[in-house]
Amino acid sequence: MSMHSNKAVDWSSCDCTESGRCLPLEGICVASTADKLTIVVGDTHFSEEKTLLVQSCDYFQALYRSGMKECWQEEIHLKCLCARGFLIALAVLRGERPILDADEIVEAIECAAFLQVVPLTKHLIDLIDSDSCLLMYHTAATFGLMDLYHAAALFIRNMYRDLEAEVKKTLPSELISYVESLTPSVFAAVGAHVTCSVDETIHAASRTVCYLDEDGSNWKVLTDLPLEASTSMAGVTVLDNKLYIVGGVHGIHKQVVDSCFCYSVEDNDWTMIASPAQLRYNFSLVGQDGRLYAVGGEYERTAMSSVETYGVETGRWTFAAHLPRPAAGAACSTAMSRIFVCLWRPMQTTEIYEYLSGKDEWSLVTTLIRPQSYGHCMVGHRDNLYIMRNGPSDDFLRCMMDCYSLTTGQWSALPGHFANSKGALFTSVVRGDSVFTLNRSVTLEYAIEGKTWKPRSQMKGFPRSGSVWTFLLRLPNADKQTL
Known part of the structure; x- marks a missing residue:
């Protein structure tokens, strides 16, 4: 591209600010020609809103900051790109979530890298x-x-047991070395513990976050909980390989704990974070895109519909859209970077809502009706949501499972019953194509094949009684004390 001028462009003299045609990005003006821009990729012409491209692509942001002559053109030619890759990019920018085949993946990666989308x-x-x-x-x-x-390297490392032969057959040595330099995510757990004083050393000894050493089939201690932290009816989740514990209760009267903590695996260190504006317990805590979401819960034994979100970078909590109705202990999960929650509606109805962050609203996705049964746990794998629910007649020693496809919008019931002694299946955590569940007696790994779960391996149970929180963490080293 040739330069339109050797001088810096002075956008302060632009007369389109009041018309709303200037983008809220420093040094960028797109009102010099038309609102629409024609992009020519090969022999294909695309007509698109200029603001959409500038707000979403670093390439176009740089272009309209540059002062080059293309800033005033209504048609821009992109060379060395495939039209299909650009078409996929436009679909994603409009909010679509296309499933791609191998050729489309390559062209989409090329476009994402070139335009920095x-x-x-x-x-x-x-x-x-x-x-x-x-x-x-x-x-x-x-x-x-x-x-x-x-x-992708982290995903491969997590599935290295299954992929190693293919990795070494198809990838260059430098890419293999990078994968092998990473540490896989481990299955981790912490029991439900109330706050503890310095004098209560007996209780403090069991207040540990542990992880499963799959090679030795042993549970090992990762770290001790801070004495002021409660995991009883608290919000517990992992975001960007950091463990967050928010709220909880202590005492027989369920007094709310207002201390919140973050554990950094890399630093092996606990720090305190701000508490939500609305104190709560028995709520769901979900992490996604640099934010925590505290969903529903209880306060003074009253269920709430309020939702708060915490920005990790800002360190502040703000209120988000309320749930459609109050809910305590609701099953929450993420899939495809989307947040979902299960809400119950009498009789026998489980509704799944999605939080739309761009609109700050909860949208009904689908409804599941099963006799005398409600969804108690939900996990995401690929574009599927798996809903674990109690068996008929409130038989919690059995567990039924249904799968909802986000792509097709269809439900399918997984065949058979899953043994769910002491709530094992309600502790499900997905890693790659495996699901880990546990109770005091046994840790089970299932392999997800198609839309079925098949037992894969059995390891030592988690040696703690009571409720258990489970999650995945990547450890910098595995030199920890055996539990």
């Missing part, structure tokens, strides 16, 4: 699975799309 990169990360991870990893390395490169 962050939403497309995030969508590609959501699509990483055991079928596409090697292709994504190698292609992202080729085009320098580093966020996708790292995410």
Whole structure:
């Protein structure tokens, strides 16, 4: 591209600010020609809103800051790109979530890297699975799309037991070395504990976060809980490899704990974070895109519909849209970077809502009706939500499971009954194509094949009684004390 002027562009003299045609990005003006922009990729012409492209693509942001002559053109030619890759990018920018085949993945990665389309990169990360991870990893390395490169490498490392032969057959040595330099995520757990004073050393000894050493089939101690932390009816989740504990209760009268904590695995250190404006317990805590979401819960034995979100960078809580109705202990999960919650409605109805962050609203996704049964746990795998529910007649020693496809919008029931002694299946955590569950007696790993769960391995149970929180963490080293 040739320069329109050797002088810096003075946007302060632009007369379109009041008309709303200037973007709220420093130094950028898109009102010099038309609201629509024609993009020519090969022989294909695309007409798109200029503001959408500038707000979503670093390439176009840089272009309209540059002062080059293309800033005033109504048609821009993009060379060395495939039209289909650009079409996929536009679909994602409009809010679609297309499922891609191998050729489309390569072209989408090329487009995401060339135009620096962050939403497309995030969508590609959501699509990483055991079928596409090697292709994504190698292609992202080729085009320098580093966020996708790292995410695909972590996924491969988590499934290395299944993928090692194919990895060593298909990938260059430098890519293999990077995968092997990473540590896989481990299955971790913490029991339900109330706050503890310095004098209560007997109770303090059991207040530990532990992880499963799969090679030795042993549970090992990762860290002690802070004495002021409660995991009893608290919100517990992991975000960006940091463990968060929010709220909880202590005492027989369920007094709310207003201390909240964050554990950094890398630093092996606990820090306190701000408490939500609305104290709560028995709520769901979910982490997504740099934010925590405290969903529903109770206060003074009254169920609430309020939702608060915590910005990790800002360190502040703000209120988000309320749930459609009050809910305590609701099943929450994420899939494809989307947040979902199960709400019950008499009789025998489980409704799944999605939180739409862009609109700050909860949207009904689907409804499941089963006799005398409600969803108690929900986990996401690929574009599927798995709902674990009690058996008929409140038989909690059995567990039924249904799968909802976000892509097709269809429900399917998993065959058979799952033994759920002491709530084991309600502790489900997904890693790659495996699901880990536990109770005091046994830790079970299931392999997800199609839409079925098949037992894969059995390991030592978690040696703690009572309720258990489970999650995944990546450890910098595994030199910890055996529990």
